[in-house]
Amino acid sequence: MSEKKPNEIIVGRTKSIEDYVLDIITMFNQGSQEVEVKGNGFEINKVVDIYNQLVERLKEGVKLEKIDIGSEVKDKRRVSYLLLKLRRVY
Amino acid sequence: MSEKKPNEIIVGRTKSIEDYVLDIITMFNQGSQEVEVKGNGFEINKVVDIYNQLVERLKEGVKLEKIDIGSEVKDKRRVSYLLLKLRRVY
Ligand SMILES: [Zn+2]
Numbered sequence: 004m005s006e007k008k009p010n011e012i013i014v015g016r017t018k019s020i021e022d023y024v025l026d027i028i029t030m031f032n033q034g035s036q037e038v039e040v041k042g043n044g045f046e047i048n049k050v051v052d053i054y055n056q057l058v059e060r061l062k063e064g065v066k067l068e069k070i071d072i073g074s075e076v077k078d079k080r081r082v083s084y085l086l087l088k089l090r091r092v093y
Numbered sequence: 094m095s096e097k098k099p100n101e102i103i104v105g106r107t108k109s110i111e112d113y114v115l116d117i118i119t120m121f122n123q124g125s126q127e128v129e130v131k132g133n134g135f136e137i138n139k140v141v142d143i144y145n146q147l148v149e150r151l152k153e154g155v156k157l158e159k160i161d162i163g164s165e166v167k168d169k170r171r172v173s174y175l176l177l178k179l180r181r182v183y
Contacts, residue, residue, distance in 0.1 A: 045135070
């Protein structure tokens with residue numbers, strides 16, 4: 004995944020929702036103002052689950068700044084994606 | 094699904110992406126200006142696939158007016174959802 008940006012999380016199959024939530028909280032605690040969370044195909048559902056659990060934890064401490072959907076070519080196949088831009092609110 | 098609104102499509106497991114795309118195009122052709130497409134859990138991925146295929150068909154003829162994500166209680170379980178508000182552009 005060479006297009007991975009700093010503060011971007013590409014959601015995969017094996018790692019748990021809870022782990023991603025903790026990763027995002029850690030990034031916020033280490034000073035990241037914004038974190039992008041992206042998923043393709045079946046991981047799109049997981050992205051929304053991660054968001055919901057993060058909101059449950061941080062309440063008004065996190066703001067959903069942008070939602071983007073679309074398709075992109077990955078491993079020579081066209082796949083759907085969901086991308087969330089999350090901002091830490093103090 | 095008693096909360097179903099007119100022009101709202103709740104994406105299910107069995108019906109194909111292509112069928113939903115045709116349903117939306119039909120609704121637009123019958124005079125609907127706006128169509129809402131919603132999916133829970135594993136159907137969230139399908140909602141994005143439907144959107145991408147619809148854009149491939151209608152190009153600039155469809156506008157993504159709003160994207161909403163969150164969680165709701167369905168059959169006594171808390172599930173994630175993705176809701177798209179699509180507008181026909183002439
Ligand atoms: Zn773990």
